[in-house]
Amino acid sequence: MKIRPPLPLIALLAAPLMLLAAPAQAALRVFACEPEWGALAQELGGSLVDVSVATNALQDPHQIQAKPSLIARARSADLVVCTGAELEIGWLPVLLQQSGNAKVQPGQPGNFAAADFVRKLEVPTQVDRSQGDVHAAGNPHIQTDPRNIALVATALGKRLQQVDPANAAEYAKRGADFSQRWQQAMTRWSTQGAPLKGAPVVSQHNAFVYLYDWLGMKEVAVLEPKPGVEPTASHLQEVQATLKGTPAKMVIHAAYQDSRPSDWLSKNAGVPAVKLPFTVGGTDGAKDLFGLFDDTLARLVGAGAKS
Numbered sequence: 443m444k445i446r447p448p449l450p451l452i453a454l455l456a457a458p459l460m461l462l463a464a465p466a467q468a469a470l471r472v473f474a475c476e477p478e479w480g481a482l483a484q485e486l487g488g489s490l491v492d493v494s495v496a497t498n499a500l501q502d503p504h505q506i507q508a509k510p511s512l513i514a515r516a517r518s519a520d521l522v523v524c525t526g527a528e529l530e531i532g533w534l535p536v537l538l539q540q541s542g543n544a545k546v547q548p549g550q551p552g553n554f555a556a557a558d559f560v561r562k563l564e565v566p567t568q569v570d571r572s573q574g575d576v577h578a579a580g581n582p583h584i585q586t587d588p589r590n591i592a593l594v595a596t597a598l599g600k601r602l603q604q605v606d607p608a609n610a611a612e613y614a615k616r617g618a619d620f621s622q623r624w625q626q627a628m629t630r631w632s633t634q635g636a637p638l639k640g641a642p643v644v645s646q647h648n649a650f651v652y653l654y655d656w657l658g659m660k661e662v663a664v665l666e667p668k669p670g671v672e673p674t675a676s677h678l679q680e681v682q683a684t685l686k687g688t689p690a691k692m693v694i695h696a697a698y699q700d701s702r703p704s705d706w707l708s709k710n711a712g713v714p715a716v717k718l719p720f721t722v723g724g725t726d727g728a729k730d731l732f733g734l735f736d737d738t739l740a741r742l743v744g745a746g747a748k749s
Contacts, residue, residue: 470606473516473546475524475534476503477722478585479556479594481731483523485620486599490609494519499723500698503529504670508537516541519552521605523598526555527562529582551605557582559597560590563651585721587652588628588735595620627732634739638746642688644681644713646673646695646704649720653738662688665703673703685711692716692745697724714745 469492474480480495487493494515497503503525506512516522516537524530538547545552562580569578584590599617603610639658646665654661663681665673685707692714695704701717708715718738719728727737 467608470602470609471518471520473519473522475522475530476585478591478731478734479523479525479598481722481734482591482595482598483521483602485731486595486602486613486616488612488616490606490612491602499719499721499728502698504532506530506533508533508540513537513540516546517543519543519546521552521554521601522546523554523556525557525582525584527557527579527582527584528577529557531577551601554598554601556590556594556598557584560584560593563655564648581648581651583649583720584652586650586738587656588624588631589656590652591731592621592624592628595624623732627735631735631739634743638742641691641746644685644690644693644707646693646699649696650694650718653718657742662690665693665707678703678706681707682711685713689713692742694718696720714748716741716745718742 470487470490472480472483472487472491472493474483474493474495476497477495477499480493483491483493496512496515497506519541522538524534538553543552544550547553557579562582562584565580566578584594595617599613599620602613606613635657640660642660642662643654644663644665645661648661648664648666648669651661653659663684665678665681667674667677690711690713693704693707693711694716695701695718697717697719701715704715704717707713717725718741719725719734722728722730722734724734725737725741727740728734
């Protein structure tokens, strides 16, 4: 006669196997438009999030194509995190529309625009195409000021809790930890950057107005005749002439930009050309958000000491 074990014993024996077979809770899928927001989402979410980034540090975030691979990632996303302020206007609306993902459309909790949570600079009173690549909502390059990162981190932490309430406590814990570390780092950066206050600089593109606002630096010229318009030889010569009466400490360009206009001015005006990472991954030292500002300050202070 075949003896069957009692049902409770079967249940006890099977329980460990069921636990092993049970699938782990799926991570929240975050689609970030730019590296800085991907890095921030990872800081705030840790293992709770699966982050993919649409662009890298050596790409112009204005000039991205809504490729099928990006559309597929947006289609499966639980949360889209972008700059907003029209930075991605040339590609993000198409990408979101073609994704067919109702959760991440504008106005939904799954759509997060970082620029909505900071004070914008260079907001024009009127906009027309003759002004170049001007954004009606203001300058979108908010990530160059660590104070803005702090504000966005608070807002993004709350949004993560909203879209993934089951893990709200862990997001809150990670957000508090990040905030503490970030405030300590900002104190260090402010001290390190103090010698830069009032320093006159030339920019290749108006990409660093928030950085200058934070450090108290003064932009005396821009190599682009209009935002988004490539520098011309005649305009470069005009800037060179301007610097004879208003000397600059350095000429600054972002890692993703062609350095030749800055290099030309550096050679002909005798000022250091400084490449800044602009976002996470822009230089070897900018491996994360903390490295982004560590490296930015080191490059600026180093150039200032030489000039």
